[in-house]
Amino acid sequence: MTKITKLMATALAAGIFTVGAAQAADLSWMGYSYAEDSAKPSVDRIIDGFTTKTGLTVEPIGTAFGDMQKTMFLRARSKTLPNVAQISERWLPMFSTLPGLVDYNEVFGKDYLAQTYAPEALAMGQFNGKQYALPLMSGSIGMVANQAVLTQAGITELPKTVEEFKADLIKVRDTVPNSVPYAMATKNNSDILVDFLMWVYNFGGHVIEPSGKVVVDSDASRQALTFLVDLMNERLIAPEIGRPDARRLVGQSAAAFYLDAPQSRAFLRSFSGQDKAFDVNVKPMQVPVVHEGDEAVSIQWAHLIISFAQSNPPTEKDPNMQFVKYLGDDAVQTQFPVEQSALPGTISARANPVVADDAYLTAWAQNNAHPQVNEVGTWNNGGELTEILAEEVQAALLGQKTPDEAITSMSQRMAASMTKAGFAQ
Structure with missing residues (x-):
């Protein structure tokens, strides 16, 4: 039994799967934004605009981000997949095997897509030579600072190097009571993955090569993990912090720095209780580099749209294809991404004054110009790889293993997982 089959069987046995009969609407949309209080009104406006323009109706289905993968595979098993779904870019390889997944090149044509979408955003929806997804909004994962905390700590400039970064963290620790200077993700596997990857890349390392070979056992990875363990030992990061916790701490001016997607501004507005008045404190910045002059590091991030065929073959006249095309319209691209504090996926929307x-x-784009691929999340066994990496990082941060022991174990376990998945080591 495969990992995916086990996941579906477990969820089914737990009674998670509750799906009704065929929908009365012209198409169904499933997305995690519709499950978020801050984003749901924006999605409602998209649907209302589409219905006004086309006369077609959409049934929105909200599913929490953490449940999205499980829910999609359950629906695939019961043949009740939604017509359109919102996914994270890192899930695309796993979802590429789902039945009926539309290759947008065959519906809209490569030329139209290349003329419509920003190239790096469009590339995140490509897998095995097919355009399985289109960007709803895009950007990267980078670092954000809270100016109010920096000011309280007497910090006048954003740190550019790792040495300056650590010095600033110490100032925050010593001058801002009950603070977590750097709200690094130290719980939730997927959050730990992103934060650790960022620092491995920053120190010049990699985790898995495009061929599938695990290369995390390196001096760069050891230096990155040793740096993070030192931060924990000096009380500059803290245990049991996930991304939502980090947003809350920064929004409440109890942390100076953290890693997030550009949606950070929207989250911090909410957690601060100050809405747009808090924007003056939200400062996108480059992830501090090891040596002055090094290229800053960030990681690819996007909300993508995938679809399942309503006809064979799918055509532009299908309700779900009309909806997907509408999602690339300026009416949507200058509304939804901006309201969520993210970059639009289309060329025309990015040029719009809004x-x-x-x-x-603009600052986000300037500070995160060349995002790198999430080297773990793109594999079909990405869930298992993420669990392994997070367990070993946590073991090092909690002092259960030395950084050297954790990296060695991480490498061996990940290599075994990739071998099982069919990739020679």
Whole structure:
């Protein structure tokens, strides 16, 4: 039994799967944004605009981000997949095997897509030579600072190097009571993965090569993990912090730095209780580099749209294809991504003054110009790889293993997982 089959069977036995009969609407949309209080009104406006323009109706289905993968595979098993779904870019390889997945190149044509979408955003929806997904919004995962905390700590400039970063963390620790200077993710496997990857890349390392070979056992990985363990030992990061916790701490000015997607501004507005008045404190910045002059590191991030065929072959006239095309319209691309503090996926929307004149989005793009691929999340066994990596990082951070022991174990376990998945080591 495969890992995916086990996942579906377990969830089914637990009674998670509750799906009704065929929908009365012209198409169904499943997405995690519709399950978020801050984003749901934006999705409602998208659907209302589409219905007004086309006369077609959409049934929205909200599913929490953490349940999305499980729910999709359950629906695949029962043949009740939604017509359109919102996914994270890192899930695309896993979802590429789902039945009926549409290759947008065959519906809209490569030329139209290349003329419509920003190239790096469009590339995140490609897998095995097919355009299985289109960007709803895009950007990267980078670092954000809270200016109010920096000011309280007497810090006048954003740190550019790792040495300056650590010095600033110490200032925050010593001057801001009950603070977590750097709200690094130290719980939730997927959160730990992103934060650890960022620092491995920053120190010049990699985790898995495009061929599938595990290369995390390196001096760079050891230096990165040793750096993070030192931060824990000096009380500059803290245990039991996930991404939602980090957003809350930064929003409440109890942390100075953390890693997040550009949606950070929207989350911090909410957690601060100050809405847009808090924007003056939200500072996108480059992840501090090891040596001055090094290229800053960030990680690819996007909300993508996948679809399942309503006809054979799918055509532009299908209700779900009309909806997907509408999601690339300026009416959506200058509304939804901007309201969520993210970059639009289309070329025209990025050139629109609503986006081009947004100082926050401009700063984000400037500070995160060349995002790297999430080397773990893109594999079909990404869930298992993520669990292994997070367990070993946590073991080192909690002092249960030395950084050297954790990296060695991580490498061996990940290599075994990739071998099992069919990739020679």
